[in-house]
Each structure stands twice: as structure tokens, then as C-alpha cells.
Amino acid sequence: MPFTSKQLKRFAKKHGISLDTVSPPDFSERRKTLENLLAQQNVPFPVTREHALSYLESSHLPFSLGTLSDKSINLGKYQNHQDYNSLSFEDHLSWACLIANQKETKERYACIEYLRGEDTFPIKSSVIPDYHILNARLYQQTGWQLATVSTIIPSSLFFQCHRHKFFPVTTFMRPLGTDYLEEPDIGHDLAGHIATFTIPQVAEIMKNHGIAHERIFESMKKQLLKAKNEEEIDSIKLDAEELLVYAGRIYWFTVEFGLVMQNDRLTAFGAGILSSPSETPHSIESAEATRILIDPNSDRDLLRLAITDYSINEYQKTYFVLKDFESLTSLTPERIIDVVTEAKHLPHLGWRDILDSDHVISRGTDSMSPDEKYENLANGIPLDEASTRVALRNIGMPEYNPQRLGPAAKLLLNSISSKN
Numbered sequence: 295m296p297f298t299s300k301q302l303k304r305f306a307k308k309h310g311i312s313l314d315t316v317s318p319p320d321f322s323e324r325r326k327t328l329e330n331l332l333a334q335q336n337v338p339f340p341v342t343r344e345h346a347l348s349y350l351e352s353s354h355l356p357f358s359l360g361t362l363s364d365k366s367i368n369l370g371k372y373q374n375h376q377d378y379n380s381l382s383f384e385d386h387l388s389w390a391c392l393i394a395n396q397k398e399t400k401e402r403y404a405c406i407e408y409l410r411g412e413d414t415f416p417i418k419s420s421v422i423p424d425y426h427i428l429n430a431r432l433y434q435q436t437g438w439q440l441a442t443v444s445t446i447i448p449s450s451l452f453f454q455c456h457r458h459k460f461f462p463v464t465t466f467m468r469p470l471g472t473d474y475l476e477e478p479d480i481g482h483d484l485a486g487h488i489a490t491f492t493i494p495q496v497a498e499i500m501k502n503h504g505i506a507h508e509r510i511f512e513s514m515k516k517q518l519l520k521a522k523n524e525e526e527i528d529s530i531k532l533d534a535e536e537l538l539v540y541a542g543r544i545y546w547f548t549v550e551f552g553l554v555m556q557n558d559r560l561t562a563f564g565a566g567i568l569s570s571p572s573e574t575p576h577s578i579e580s581a582e583a584t585r586i587l588i589d590p591n592s593d594r595d596l597l598r599l600a601i602t603d604y605s606i607n608e609y610q611k612t613y614f615v616l617k618d619f620e621s622l623t624s625l626t627p628e629r630i631i632d633v634v635t636e637a638k639h640l641p642h643l644g645w646r647d648i649l650d651s652d653h654v655i656s657r658g659t660d661s662m663s664p665d666e667k668y669e670n671l672a673n674g675i676p677l678d679e680a681s682t683r684v685a686l687r688n689i690g691m692p693e694y695n696p697q698r699l700g701p702a703a704k705l706l707l708n709s710i711s712s713k714n
């Protein structure tokens with residue numbers, strides 16, 4: 295049921311918003327902004343005249359996929375579009391409330407690069423950004439473009455987009471008054487992710503994840519050509535899926551839920567953290583959460599991410615803290631593949647587990663030693679979903695053979711005390 299004007303005023307007042315500012319620009323205003331934007335040549339990725347002309351020509355149509363480069367991507371049945379005129383006043387007000395909620399937490403807890411990045415884009419006003427304009431700005435500053443999708447897309451397609459520097463975004467705004475959503479929406483995709491593209495090391499690892507996914511798929515296809523029976527086909531597919539899950543964990547603990555040390559202080563850059571005004575302070579200050587310092591140059595630390603399971607339904611139990619952004623440049627596609635391949639041969643960890651060899655910044659009250667989950671399981675004490683999944687996976691694995699492992703994996707195996 296639509297909100298009454300009294301209710302809308304109450305929402306606006308609660309978030310310190312004047313309803314007059316929730317006024318989306320009309321087409322001629324948006325077109326003028328776009329024209330001025332596309333004419334800018336003193337930007338890292340200037341738009342060619344040819345691309346600018348055709349882009350402007352189609353600006354009266356709903357935005358579907360960025361067309362400012364020669365790259366494209368086939369989104370198949372997940373293809374969507376943003377029809378700016380069909381966004382309701384409530385959509386815009388919901389966005390304005392989220393931006394107002396995020397302002398304080400971002401200013402207090404986000405890293406400096408993220409805050410600077412936000413100022414680069416038209417994402418802090420009281421109305422939802424027009425994707426034609428946002429896409430143009432994103433391309434000019436970073437070389438990435440938007441690809442609108444209808445819902446959560448398969449991870450293979452998600453990373454295929456990354457491979458070609460497209461970022462999948464939804465066109466749906468969370469209902470007014472909703473604080474938390476499990477699925478991504480405009481609030482998460484734009485007000486969480488867009489600023490991170492201006493952190494070159496983060497944008498680069500997103501692309502590298504895309505390349506690593508592509509190579510894992512190619513390798514799987516080659517193996518399938520040689521498969522002799524259904525059993526072998528299933529096993530090859532399962533192996534590839536497993537590698538992708540582990541690569542996804544590295545992505546999750548950095549791009550989505552990463553913290554970074556800055557001037558001896560914990561700051562956030564992960565889009566999953568910063569899009570949530572309540573998880574942001576939790577990630578930095580809560581006594582419940584564990585924070586572990588990692589150096590992506592270290593194979594041991596990358597493996598630590600790859601073998602750690604997590605859940606999407608609650609605040610994270612463990613946050614991994616980068617020592618700096620520069621160290622992320624070591625995360626090449628080759629290293630991602632090497633690490634996830636090795637992760638297959640190790641016992642895995644739940645999101646509450648802490649190892650003696652971890653560089654713990656703060657130990658959360660929700661943490662446990664790796665063995666505790668097996669004890670709890672044996673004694674019928676309920677475990678959370680991520681811990682249960684890991685315990686069952688480890689119990690079902692054959693004995694771990696240290697001879698098959700590299701030095702970093704052996705080191706990690708030694709500090710995971712037991713699977714029994």
C-alpha cells in the first residue's frame with residue numbers, strides 16, 4: 295500500500311531530509327548534464343566523439359548496458375534496464391534516507407580513498423542517479439561500465455562481466471523503511487560499490503578475479519573434452535565449481551567485506567560493509583567480531599581467505615584487514631588460481647575460527663578455536679550454517695597429505711590443529 299504524505303514526511307524528518315530536495319531532474323536537465331560530461335576530455339578514459347554521439351542519441355531510452363567502449367557483454371535472460379521516469383518518489387526517498395544514514399558512518403569509518411572516490415560520482419544527492427550519467431562518469435574515471443541485471447546473477451556471469459570491466463547493477467531500490475536486504479539493490483550496488491572503482495588496486499583485483507574465473511572455465515572445458523564417462527564429467531565440473539567457491543571467498547573478504555589499516559587505524563573499504571550503516575560500525579568496533587591482519591603478498595594469508603567459509607545472513611564474524619592497498623597488486627589471476635587449487639587439499643575453517651598463526655588484531659567474543667566446532671557437533675550443540683558446512687566438509691575429506699602441499703599450505707595445515 296502506498297505511503298500517505300504524512301508518513302513520507304515522517305520518514306524524511308527522521309533522516310533529516312527536506313522533501314523538496316527529493317526532486318529528480320527531468321529529461322532535458324539530465325541530457326544537458328550528459329552532454330557536458332561526455333565533452334570532457336581531460337579525464338583518464340575520454341569518450342570518443344563517435345561513442346559520445348550514439349550514446350547521447352540513445353539517452354532518451356531506458357539504460358541497459360554501457361556502450362562507451364568497444365566491449366560488450368551478453369547478459370542473456372538477466373538483462374535489465376533502468377527506466378528513470380518509472381522510479382517512484384518513494385524509491386528516490388528511500389535512496390535519500392539510505393544516503394543520509396550512510397553519511398555519518400562512512401565519514402567516520404571509511405578509508406580516505408573511498409571517501410575521495412564518492413566525491414567523484416553523482417551518488418550523494420537525494421535522488422537515485424540516472425544510469426546514463428553515472429555510467430559515463432564511471433567510464434571516464436575508471437574504464438568500467440554498468441550492466442543492468444534483473445536479479446542476483448550466477449557467479450560465472452558476474453565474473454565474466456568483471457573480466458570485461460562491466461559491473462552488474464540492479465535497478466530495484468529497497469522499499470522505504472527497510473534497513474536490511476539479503477539481495478543487492480541500488481543502495482548496495484551504487485552507494486556501496488561505485489566508489490571502490492576509484493581505488494585502482496581494488497578495481498584491478500576485481501578484473502583479475504574475472505580473468506581467473508575465465509581460465510578455470512577454459513581449463514574445465516578442455517578436461518571435459520577428454521572425459522570418458524558421466525562420472526568423470528561430474529567430477530571435473532565439481533572440481534571447477536569448488537575452485538570458484540574458494541576464489542569467491544577471496545573476493546568476499548576483500549572487495550565486499552575488507553578492512554584496511556590506515557594511519558594505524560582500522561578503516562573500511564568493502565562495499566558490503568559500507569553500504570550498511572549498521573554493519574559499518576560493527577565491523578570496526580564490535581567486541582563480537584574478530585579482526586585479522588593479512589598481507590596479500592603472503593601465500594599463507596591468501597590461502598587463509600580461500601579456506602574460510604562465511605554466511606551471508608548475518609554480520610560477519612571475522613573481518614580481514616589489509617595492511618595496505620598496495621599489497622593487493624600481488625593478487626594476479628595466476629596467484630588466485632594457484633591458491634584456490636591448493637585450498638582444495640586443506641581442511642577448511644569456519645568464520646569464527648582463529649588460528650594460533652593468525653595475526654589477530656582483536657579477538658571477537660563470537661570466535662572459537664577450530665576444534666570447538668567438532669566438539670560442539672559431537673555433543674549436539676547447534677552450530678551456525680557456515681561452521682556446520684565446514685565441519686561436515688572436513689570430516690568427509692580423505693586424510694590430508696602434507697606431501698602434496700606447498701610450503702605456505704603446510705604452514706597453514708600445521709596450525710589447524712585437527713579435523714577430529
Ligand SMILES: [Fe+2]
Nearest residue numbers: 478550565566
Ligand atoms: Fe556487492
